[in-house]
Amino acid sequence: MxxxxxxxxxxxxxxxxxxxxxxxxxxxxxxxxxxxxxxxxxxxxxxxxxxxxxxxxxxxxxxxxxxxxxxxxxxxxxxxxxxxxxxxxxxxxxxxxxxxxxxxxxxxxxxxxxxxxxxxxxxxxxxxxxxxxxxxxxxxxxxxxxxxxxxxxxxxxxxxxxxxxxxxxxxxxxxxxxxxxxxxxxxxxxxxxxxxxxxxxxxxxxxxxxxxxxxxxxxAHPAHQRRICDAHAEDTLHTYRFYRNWPMAAATRVLPNGITRGDYDHLRGLREPPVIGEQDGQPVYLFSTDSPLRDATGGVTAMALYAGQSCGQIDTILPAAACIRQLLEQARSALDQLQHDTIGKAPADSIGRAC
Ligand SMILES: Cc1cc2nc3c(=O)[nH]c(=O)nc-3n(C[C@H](O)[C@H](O)[C@H](O)COP(=O)(O)O)c2cc1C
Missing domain, CATH: 3.20.20.70 (Aldolase class I)
Structure with missing residues (x-):
């Protein structure tokens, strides 16, 4: 059925x-x-x-x-x-x-x-x-x-x-x-x-x-969403630079910002790093692992801009339901293409012209 x-x-x-x-x-x-x-x-x-x-x-x-x-x-x-x-x-x-x-x-x-x-x-x-x-x-x-x-x-x-x-x-x-x-x-x-x-x-x-x-x-903060829509897979970085409020060193994948460029390295290790903004009624500290939320104020772009290499496939902000519908439509057409054995086959008239 x-x-x-x-x-x-x-x-x-x-x-x-x-x-x-x-x-x-x-x-x-x-x-x-x-x-x-x-x-x-x-x-x-x-x-x-x-x-x-x-x-x-x-x-x-x-x-x-x-x-x-x-x-x-x-x-x-x-x-x-x-x-x-x-x-x-x-x-x-x-x-x-x-x-x-x-x-x-x-x-x-x-x-x-x-x-x-x-x-x-x-x-x-x-x-x-x-x-x-x-x-x-x-x-x-x-x-x-x-x-x-x-x-x-x-x-x-x-x-x-x-x-x-x-x-x-x-x-x-x-x-x-x-x-x-x-x-x-x-x-x-x-x-x-x-x-x-x-x-x-x-x-x-x-x-x-x-x-x-x-x-x-x-x-999520709109500035973070925009960065994801504009980014490509190769733009993301695997870094240990965001460490505050995680008890052990842990890798994160993010989009580049002042923290990943090392602009604030001289402030690393301070017991009380500076507050760079606020969200959810709480301060956000420099090097925090919290990403910027919708209501974030202050240095939003210095917060952890998490992004997977999947960002290269994302270019529009959609309602979640539309996103799921799109995934299903794309899945149907990928299955269809596989079934009809058309993937990776250059059209006959293009043979010899590819560079
Ligand atoms: C903004 C952001 C926050 C995340 N926070 C958590 C979290 O709190 N708990 C968790 O288990 N995984 C968290 N993850 C990791 C996801 O579970 C998941 O492994 C990851 O998003 C998959 O990669 P993708 O972003 O390419 O889809 C987070 C990922 C992102 C992008």
């Missing part, structure tokens, strides 16, 4: 992966749980377009989590996830975050960075679906041993914090061959052709960050 999305179009068979039933969504597309950026407006828009919405709640207070989950549920009745990063969160706060998610009956949690085995086990015991983003085979093994239900394979092309060194193209097939659970591909994907490629590599879906940052519903 053909699976029909709520738009009324039938979903190509190749896109009807078992992940859809596990997550309770219609199309194999998730928004990455981007801290500050992926709040209820974006996650609900993704859910209502048939995707799997995720709230980026790293280091957020219990009251913010309650507020965002409540707002999300007022906008959609579909399942969703909350993203937490145990290694980047003070233990007492993490405990409150987890307790709050459990009290709110959050259906799924996506985790990232070091695998917190006890937390994964606790969530599983409480019947929460656990998706773990990993950047290597070793982390994948830890997550699987702990009981994760889904692996999100993050390639080094990814925007934001980058866990590993292996590309999405190489990581996905290795994890898909190893894991009995579904693998979702993340990093460098922003088109339907990328979705089809990920599925061909053994993934059952994709998780996109930069693509959804450049949507109307994202809580």
């Amino acid at each position: 053909a699976v029909v999305t709520h738009d009324g179009d039938s979903l190509p068979r190749a896109l009807q992966t078992p992940l859809l039933e596990l997550l309770g969504c219609e199309v194999p597309i998730m928004n990455a749980g981007m801290g500050g950026v992926a709040r209820s407006e974006l996650a609900a828009a993704v859910c209502n377009a048939g995707g799997f919405g995720c709230l980026g709640m790293v280091r957020e207070s219990a009251s913010r989590i309650t507020e965002e989950v409540t707002r999300l549920r007022a906008r959609t009745d579909r399942p969703f996830a909350v993203n937490l990063i145990p290694a980047a969160t003070a233990p007492a706060l993490l405990e409150q975050q987890v307790e709050t998610c459990l009290e709110l009956d959050v259906p799924a949690i996506t985790l990232f960075w070091d695998v917190d085995r006890d937390l994964v086990k606790e969530l599983k015991q409480r019947s929460v679906l656990v998706l773990h983003q990993v950047g290597s085979r070793a982390d994948a093994q830890h997550a699987l041993r702990a009981g994760a239900d889904v692996l999100i394979a993050q390639g080094a092309e990814a925007g934001g914090h980058v866990r590993g060194d292996v590309s999405t193209l190489a990581l996905v097939p290795e994890l898909a061959a190893m894991a009995r659970v579904p693998v979702v591909a993340s990093g460098g994907i922003a088109t339907g052709a990328g979705l089809v490629a990920a599925l061909a590599l053994g993934a059952q879906g994709i998780s996109c960050g930069s693509l959804f940052l450049a949507t109307r519903e994202a809580n």
Whole structure:
């Protein structure tokens, strides 16, 4: 029987992966749980377009989590996830975050960075679906041993914090061959052709960050969105220069700015670096890992302008639903082209003229 999305179009068979039933969504597309950026407006828009919405709640207070989950549920009745990063969160706060998610009956949690085995086990015991983003085979093994239900394979092309060194193209097939659970591909994907490629590599879906940052519903600053739309893959940098509020040295992928050019290097290591702006009613410090949010004021362009190499495929800010529709249309046409064996074949009359 053909699976029909709520738009009324039938979903190509190749896109009807078992992940859809596990997550309770219609199309194999998730928004990455981007801290500050992926709040209820974006996650609900993704859910209502048939995707799997995720709230980026790293280091957020219990009251913010309650507020965002409540707002999300007022906008959609579909399942969703909350993203937490145990290694980047003070233990007492993490405990409150987890307790709050459990009290709110959050259906799924996506985790990232070091695998917190006890937390994964606790969530599983409480019947929460656990998706773990990993950047290597070793982390994948830890997550699987702990009981994760889904692996999100993050390639080094990814925007934001980058866990590993292996590309999405190489990581996905290795994890898909190893894991009995579904693998979702993340990093460098922003088109339907990328979705089809990920599925061909053994993934059952994709998780996109930069693509959804450049949507109307994202809580990102317009200057950050514009930079993503204007950038090409080669413009992004893999850097350790953003370190404040992460407890360990961690790589990030960003677009260049004063920080990456070293303009403020003489201020590195200060116990109290200067405040460069404000957002969410809080100061933003120089070298902070917080990216500029919609309401950010001050030195917005000196904040962490996270972007994956996928930025080269993004040139317009769309509503999230239009973005998902576009991914599906592109996926249909990529599948069609593959089926009709036209990819990479130069038209006969062009032979001999190519340079
Ligand atoms: C602005 C931004 C913020 C991010 N914040 C988080 C986060 O809080 N938690 C997380 O697990 N991943 C975070 N990531 C990484 C994403 O989960 C994902 O791996 C990445 O966006 C994939 O690459 P892409 O941007 O090319 O799609 C962030 C990415 C971006 C671009």
